Amino acid sequence: MNFVHFSPSLILILAKKPMVKVVKSDIKVNDEKIEEKLDMKVKTEETKSDNSRVEIKRPQVNVDRPQSNTNQTVNRPVLEASNLEPIEGVLEVMQDGSGYVRPKFTPSTRDSYIASNHVRRMWMRSGDLIAGVARAPKVNEKYWGMVRIERINGVDVRQMTPRPEFKDLVPIYAEKQVKLETDPSILSTRIIDLFCPIGFGQRGMIVSPPKAGKTTLLKEIANGVAVNYPEVHLMAVLVGERPEEVTDMQRFIKGEVIASSFDQRPEEQTRAAEIAIERARRLVELGKDVFMVFDWQYRLQEELCREVLIRQLCILQRNFLERPEILNMAGR
Numbered sequence: 516m517n518f519v520h521f522s523p524s525l526i527l528i529l530a531k532k533p534m535v536k537v538v539k540s541d542i543k544v545n546d547e548k549i550e551e552k553l554d555m556k557v558k559t560e561e562t563k564s565d566n567s568r569v570e571i572k573r574p575q576v577n578v579d580r581p582q583s584n585t586n587q588t589v590n591r592p593v594l595e596a597s598n599l600e601p602i603e604g605v606l607e608v609m610q611d612g613s614g615y616v617r618p619k620f621t622p623s624t625r626d627s628y629i630a631s632n633h634v635r636r637m638w639m640r641s642g643d644l645i646a647g648v649a650r651a652p653k654v655n656e657k658y659w660g661m662v663r664i665e666r667i668n669g670v671d672v673r674q675m676t677p678r679p680e681f682k683d684l685v686p687i688y689a690e691k692q693v694k695l696e697t698d699p700s701i702l703s704t705r706i707i708d709l710f711c712p713i714g715f716g717q718r719g720m721i722v723s724p725p726k727a728g729k730t731t732l733l734k735e736i737a738n739g740v741a742v743n744y745p746e747v748h749l750m751a752v753l754v755g756e757r758p759e760e761v762t763d764m765q766r767f768i769k770g771e772v773i774a775s776s777f778d779q780r781p782e783e784q785t786r787a788a789e790i791a792i793e794r795a796r797r798l799v800e801l802g803k804d805v806f807m808v809f810d811w812q813y814r815l816q817e818e819l820c821r822e823v824l825i826r827q828l829c830i831l832q833r834n835f836l837e838r839p840e841i842l843n844m845a846g847r
Contacts, residue, residue, distance in 0.1 A: 600650075602627050603646040604620075606641060612635065613630060614628075616649075628659065644668050647665045678801065679800055692712050693712075696743075697739050734768065741768070744806070754784050
């Protein structure tokens, strides 16, 4: 179980009635003379020729024709617009420069694709919160496609300005304490404030035997931050947890919960943690405080080990713990 705090930076769609074409039929009568008088205003023209042409004006009969159903008439623009849906999610930039907006931090069928030129033109990075409109995938497509990007990290795209990079920010020692005590009946957070205080920009780790109450302590720490510092962005990252534990954390923690269950593939579990770290970095670049808790780092390292073994690497390399260290050292 690990918690990391990020210090802020110093800036900133007619129905037409069906046209019925009435064609008068020419009735040809061979070698016959029509001498019959019709009561219904019949005009008969006889010729001495073998062929005689008779034009009959029949009485008008009102026939109820079925009217066209205007509800079934859909204009093409409206049909196309019905395939558009608003979407919001965290951006993950790939190696080729393109990106995917993931509503659930992990790959899913509702991910939306963004071309690389849009990523570069709008200065988008991994971890940015993207909001816009996406269209449903076509026949030969797999993902949704972003049609319009409206906001990036809550800011209108027309008001976006250049921002600093996280690696260019200056890290300093923690100067302000994070007070976790809320209710006097909760002694754990009070003891932490007295014996091992946590500061803004500091990293820490909780180590204990199994079934000793690490998750309970983690929930109390997160609750203390949410109550005492409502302006701080609280994030909880759960790697390889049971689904019922994820639901319990989502109901208890008053913040953003990024979770991956144990039935997911190892690379999906580790990717969720990495995207969460990138999300926290983007918030810090905007000048916000971020408090992040992990449950837990050992399970993250275990999933990384499984990912390495799946790739048929027989020897554990020295840089095996490089990614967990990068996640841990992001707190500053």
